Amino acid sequence: MLTFFLLSVFRYLRLIVNIIAFANLKGHPIKSEPTFTSSDVSVVVPTVFADKAEVISCLQRIRVCNPHQLIVVTSNALVESVLAACAEVTASAETESEKLDIVQVVGVDKLNKRTQMVAALQQAVTGSIVAFADDDVFWPKNTFIDTMVACFEDSKVGACGPSQRVCRSTDLDKPTSFTNFLGICYLERRNFNTGATNSIDGAVSTLSGRTSFYRASLLQNDDFYSFFLNAANHDDDKNLTRWVYDQGLQITLQFDPNARIMTTLETKPKMFLNQCMRWARGHWRGNFRVMQTTTYWYDTHIWSLYAIYIGQFQTPAFLIDGGLLTLLYNGMSTYDSYTRNAALIALVSWILFTKIVKIIPHFCEFPQDIKFIPAMIAFSYFHGLLNVYALITRDNKVWGR
Numbered sequence: 001m002l003t004f005f006l007l008s009v010f011r012y013l014r015l016i017v018n019i020i021a022f023a024n025l026k027g028h029p030i031k032s033e034p035t036f037t038s039s040d041v042s043v044v045v046p047t048v049f050a051d052k053a054e055v056i057s058c059l060q061r062i063r064v065c066n067p068h069q070l071i072v073v074t075s076n077a078l079v080e081s082v083l084a085a086c087a088e089v090t091a092s093a094e095t096e097s098e099k100l101d102i103v104q105v106v107g108v109d110k111l112n113k114r115t116q117m118v119a120a121l122q123q124a125v126t127g128s129i130v131a132f133a134d135d136d137v138f139w140p141k142n143t144f145i146d147t148m149v150a151c152f153e154d155s156k157v158g159a160c161g162p163s164q165r166v167c168r169s170t171d172l173d174k175p176t177s178f179t180n181f182l183g184i185c186y187l188e189r190r191n192f193n194t195g196a197t198n199s200i201d202g203a204v205s206t207l208s209g210r211t212s213f214y215r216a217s218l219l220q221n222d223d224f225y226s227f228f229l230n231a232a233n234h235d236d237d238k239n240l241t242r243w244v245y246d247q248g249l250q251i252t253l254q255f256d257p258n259a260r261i262m263t264t265l266e267t268k269p270k271m272f273l274n275q276c277m278r279w280a281r282g283h284w285r286g287n288f289r290v291m292q293t294t295t296y297w298y299d300t301h302i303w304s305l306y307a308i309y310i311g312q313f314q315t316p317a318f319l320i321d322g323g324l325l326t327l328l329y330n331g332m333s334t335y336d337s338y339t340r341n342a343a344l345i346a347l348v349s350w351i352l353f354t355k356i357v358k359i360i361p362h363f364c365e366f367p368q369d370i371k372f373i374p375a376m377i378a379f380s381y382f383h384g385l386l387n388v389y390a391l392i393t394r395d396n397k398v399w400g401r
Helices: 002-023 052-063 076-092 113-123 144-153 178-201 222-230 236-246 269-293 302-313 317-331 337-365 367-392
Strands: 041-046 069-075 103-108 129-133 157-166 211-215 250-254 260-263
Touching: 002 178, 002 302, 002 317, 002 337, 041 052, 041 113, 052 069, 052 076, 069 076, 069 113, 076 103, 103 113, 113 222, 113 236, 129 144, 144 157, 144 211, 144 250, 157 178, 157 236, 178 250, 178 269, 178 302, 178 337, 178 367, 211 236, 222 236, 236 250, 236 269, 269 302, 269 367, 317 337, 317 367, 337 367
Parallel strands: 041 069, 041 129, 069 103, 157 250, 157 260
Antiparallel strands: 129 211, 157 211
8 A cells, every 4th residue: 555655646746736737827918018029029930841731821820920020941942932922822912911921031952940940040030039930830819929929028038839739620521530639639738748847847848849939149149050950860849948948048838828829730540650659759869868968957847857857757657557556456455345446446537537637628628529538548558658669769760660
């Protein structure tokens, strides 16, 4: 019973504390006379321009937010194609906000996200705040940028990010698939985990590159260029996160309802599993690198030391959960069968609750997705095995292997 108690605390203390923290999350308010507005923000969108319609839709949603600059970075061979697509949209626009006439296009010799980002910083960015956005994200209403830069009213904040959600299919001819739902679950859990730890001690394991805002002065210098371009050729978001913390600045998240972006994820089962493997390997590589090369994760982020870095070893889940059930069953061998079975049922109920608690905000909005719960729980146990395999093969950086 003592072992059961200690393992239960190790397993669930972080969840209970994080539930309380997440329930009390508040957004950063916009001041009546803000230091920064959308006119101070340069938005950089690195793209391979593979899906013209999706990229244009992304740019239009950013354009509505009235940034100081909207910079697209692609290969030199695609510069004319991007400019032509933007001109086509501008020519057919019915309102000023629909135009893409403010888009600047920067070309690089070889497509590489890191090289593209640095090219924009060196050649085009003039705003005091720079925002990076993937070409498959969709920003909300026109107040989004103003809501985000409210985070920089605190001079100690060097970077910030929004909450995120996966686009849910509402097409009657193509209803939400299970893999679409799993993608939704992934970002809902990420919102929960990062929002909770950030509100407690300011930690973010990784500031997502889907959309992130930085003080431009933090990135527009030779030291950053050298660090970013010469670091290991993977885990860009983790390296940016490390850079901010290493400069002694903070990262915060904006959970105001007006700062929630939408994005797309893979919905084909094989591609989704490949994506899961890439995330899991990047998670292990990045966290190990942080633990080996930096001190901020235990100097100032004590809660996250347990919740993120120690807690990452709570895998695979079926071994932990099975161990808890076995310990409880054996530990209550002297109790009568009714009490013993009641305790086991209570523990099973608690375990099931922990599997869905982070997804409750989604179920409140889309209760019809409750039908996916049994399959979601089964996948969570499978993902534990995938996570172990990712740990063993974490140095493999080849997509789909």
